[in-house]
Every structure is written in C-alpha cells, then in structure tokens.
Amino acid sequence: MRSPFQSESEAFRFLVLVMLGLLPIVLAAALGPAWLAVAVFVFVLGALWMRVMQMRMHRRRNPEVSLKSAPPHRGPRAERRVLVVANDTLGEQALHLEVERLAALPGAHLLLLAPALISRGARVTGAVDRPLDEARERLAAALDRVGRGSGVAGEVSEAEPLEAVEDAFATFAADEVIIATGGERARGGLEPWLAGLVRERFAVPVRHLVIESGRSAREPDELAEARYRRQFDRAHSGNGKIALEAIAGLGIVAALTMSAVALVNRGHGTETATAALSSGEAAASISPASLAAAKVVDTTIIPESKLGPDGKKHDAYTKTEFAVKVGQPLKLRIDNTDNQPHSITAPEAQVDIIAMPGVHTYVLDVTKPGKFLWFCVLPCDSNSKGWAMKHQGYMSGYITAT
Ligand SMILES: [Cu+2]
Numbered sequence: 001m002r003s004p005f006q007s008e009s010e011a012f013r014f015l016v017l018v019m020l021g022l023l024p025i026v027l028a029a030a031l032g033p034a035w036l037a038v039a040v041f042v043f044v045l046g047a048l049w050m051r052v053m054q055m056r057m058h059r060r061r062n063p064e065v066s067l068k069s070a071p072p073h074r075g076p077r078a079e080r081r082v083l084v085v086a087n088d089t090l091g092e093q094a095l096h097l098e099v100e101r102l103a104a105l106p107g108a109h110l111l112l113l114a115p116a117l118i119s120r121g122a123r124v125t126g127a128v129d130r131p132l133d134e135a136r137e138r139l140a141a142a143l144d145r146v147g148r149g150s151g152v153a154g155e156v157s158e159a160e161p162l163e164a165v166e167d168a169f170a171t172f173a174a175d176e177v178i179i180a181t182g183g184e185r186a187r188g189g190l191e192p193w194l195a196g197l198v199r200e201r202f203a204v205p206v207r208h209l210v211i212e213s214g215r216s217a218r219e220p221d222e223l224a225e226a227r228y229r230r231q232f233d234r235a236h237s238g239n240g241k242i243a244l245e246a247i248a249g250l251g252i253v254a255a256l257t258m259s260a261v262a263l264v265n266r267g268h269g270t271e272t273a274t275a276a277l278s279s280g281e282a283a284a285s286i287s288p289a290s291l292a293a294a295k296v297v298d299t300t301i302i303p304e305s306k307l308g309p310d311g312k313k314h315d316a317y318t319k320t321e322f323a324v325k326v327g328q329p330l331k332l333r334i335d336n337t338d339n340q341p342h343s344i345t346a347p348e349a350q351v352d353i354i355a356m357p358g359v360h361t362y363v364l365d366v367t368k369p370g371k372f373l374w375f376c377v378l379p380c381d382s383n384s385k386g387w388a389m390k391h392q393g394y395m396s397g398y399i400t401a402t
Pocket residue numbers: 341342343376377378379380381389395
C-alpha cells in the first residue's frame with residue numbers, strides 16, 4: 001500500500017489527530033464503564049479511518065506533484081513508443097484508424113491500455129469481474145482488428161485510470177500518450193478529464209482524442225479541456241470532501257462529548273448508585289463509604305409458597321425479621337421470584353422498599369432504635385384476599401434497630 005500522506009506536515013497533523021483521538025479513549029477507559037470506552041474507541045477508529053480514506057482520495061484526485069515525471073526512453077532513437085489509453089471507445093472505427101496509422105510508422109511500438117471501468121461502489125464491494133471481462137473483450141476485439149504482429153500490444157488494468165497509466169509506465173516507457181474518451185461525462189466510460197490529469201502529472205506529450213459513437217476523432221481545444229477539469233473538480237473535490245471532513249470532525253466531537261459525559265457520570269456515579277439501590281428517601285444521605293462496608297442480607301419472595309393456618313399456600317418472604325444497627329445501612333438483596341413488585345414498608349421507621357421482580361439490592365437504613373412492624377403495601381396474596389400482607393412471617397415482619 002502506498003503511503004496515504006502527501007507530506008511530512010500532513011503526517012504530523014495526522015499524528016496529532018491520533019493523539020487527540022486517544023485522549024477520549026483513555027478518559028473513557030479510566031473513568032467510565034467498559035462499554036463506553038469500547039464505544040469511544042470504535043468512534044475514534046471510525047473517524048481516523050475516514051480521515052485516511054479522505055487523504056487517499058485527495059491524493060488520487062488532486063495529484064499535487066510539483067515535479068512531473070516520465071519514464072526515460074531506452075532503446076534505439078528511431079523507436080517511437082505510444083501508449084493508447086481507451087476502453088469504451090475501443091470498438092470505434094476512428095480509434096482503429098488512428099492506431100493503424102501510428103502502428104504503420106517506422107519504429108513504432110504501441111501499447112493499448114484498457115483500464116477496467118470499475119465504479120467506486122464496485123471497488124468497495126469487490127465486484128470487479130464484470131468490468132474486467134468487459135475490458136478484456138473490448139481489448140481482444142481491438143487487437144484482432146489491427147492484427148497481431150503489427151507491433152501493437154494490449155493490457156487490461158484493474159487500477160483506477162490514472163494509476164493504470166502510472167503502472168504502465170513501469171514497463172512501457174512511452175514517448176507519447178493518447179487518451180481516447182467519449183465527448184461528455186461518459187455513461188460509464190473513461191472520463192474526458194483523464195487526459196488533463198495525465199498531462200498534469202506526467203512529462204510526456206499527451207494527445208486527447210474525443211471519439212463520439214460513429215464519428216471521427218477530434219482533439220478538444222483548451223477551453224474544452226478547462227471545462228473537463230472543472231467537471232472533475234466539481235465531481236470530486238467539492239461536496240464529497242467537505243462531507244468527509246464533516247463526518248471525521250463529528251466523530252471526534254462525539255468521542256469528546258462521550259468522554260465528557262463519562263467524566264460527569266463518574267463524578268456523580270456513586271451517588272447515583274446509592275439512590276438507585278434505595279427506594280427510601282433517607283438513604284440518599286448515606287455515605288458511599290459506609291454503604292460499601294455494609295453487610296448483605298438476603299431474602300426471597302415466593303408467591304403461594306408458605307402454608308398458612310388455613311391450610312392454603314400464601315405469598316411470602318423467606319426472611320421477614322431484619323436486625324439493623326441505628327445509622328448503619330444494611331444491604332438487602334431481594335430475589336423477587338414473582339412477576340409483580342412487593343414492598344417492605346415500615347412507616348414508623350421511614351422504610352419503604354419496593355422490591356421489583358428479579359434480584360436487586362436495596363438499602364435498609366433506620367435512624368432510630370425500636371422494633372418496627374413492616375408489611376407489603378402492594379396488593380398480593382390475592383387467592384386469600386391479601387391475608388399474607390397482614391401476617392408476620394408471610395408478607396410482613398419486624399425490623400429491629402439497636
Ligand atoms: Cu406483596
């Protein structure tokens with residue numbers, strides 16, 4: 001792979017970008033939950049990837065080479081090598097006439113280069129077989145027409161047209177390049193601006209032949225070439241580039257925002273956790289340190305599980321007696337196996353824990369000593385008209401604070 005950087009300063013800018021990208025990842029990893037760090041990481045990676053792609057496109061589309069280069073002519077002086085670049089115009093009579101004319105010149109060597117017409121979408125998905133086959137067929141037909149042994153060779157390239165020309169120079173030192181295209185932005189053919197790009201990039205005489213179906217070839221004047229160049233600029237460096245830049249920028253802003261959120265969440269994290277654990281208002285003032293040290297007491301809610309004096313089974317907590325130290329919060333882990341919430345409510349002790357279905361941990365905190373009756377305030381034990389809600393050992397019991 002070629003380097004995506006055009007200059008050292010660009011590489012440096014990219015490095016700064018990478019560092020700026022790493023910052024939110026590190027922040028998120030250090031301060032937030034693991035998933036946030038992963039999310040930020042993916043975001044930053046995406047943003048960097050977009051930036052690399054953007055630079056690669058920039059390089060391809062605006063080859064800002066200050067020095068034009070071309071392969072040196074080696075071999076006899078009289079030899080004349082011509083690179084003819086064509087694809088959709090390969091079947092045109094006008095192109096054959098020109099190729100035959102050139103091939104007949106003394107010392108002439110021709111290379112017909114057919115860059116496959118692969119759309120950007122096809123390049124991404126890898127669906128390049130059809131355009132490649134198409135180019136091969138056209139090239140074979142064209143070579144058949146000029147006849148083998150006439151000093152004309154052919155080559156199909158999978159690369160983008162401009163790169164295909166550069167690649168061809170590696171093995172074929174051309175003295176002249178002929179670019180044959182359709183007249184206007186081709187319907188899937190070689191773009192008419194290709195000639196201008198090759199001219200800008202390589203120090204080789206470039207002739208642009210515009211061949212419209214069934215007509216003779218013409219060479220566009222400077223005005224027309226300038227128009228093609230503007231079409232190229234409009235098609236490439238305009239909106240697409242701005243959109244990419246905006247997306248890359250947005251990615252980084254999003255990553256920074258997420259890490260800021262992580263930072264803020266971290267600040268409030270423990271408080272939030274406490275509030276979530278406790279359904280009692282008093283619990284909000286519990287210090288995180290004392291909560292962390294608190295022991296855990298388990299109880300399980302099982303509907304229709306405990307035999308009552310009436311011979312029926314009633315909803316019940318497996319443990320209904322709780323002993324706490326005044327001012328020392330107790331963690332209560334309640335496994336509510338029912339599909340509805342139940343509660344541990346002791347109005348006198350200011351306790352009101354709503355136990356949601358599933359296993360959750362709540363905070364039981366009592367601020368004054370005493371033996372407090374608690375009961376479930378959420379209608380249950382419906383088979384017995386709520387009997388369990390008023391009977392200790394079922395959906396009721398005592399909290400003893402000392
Ligand atoms: Cu209940």
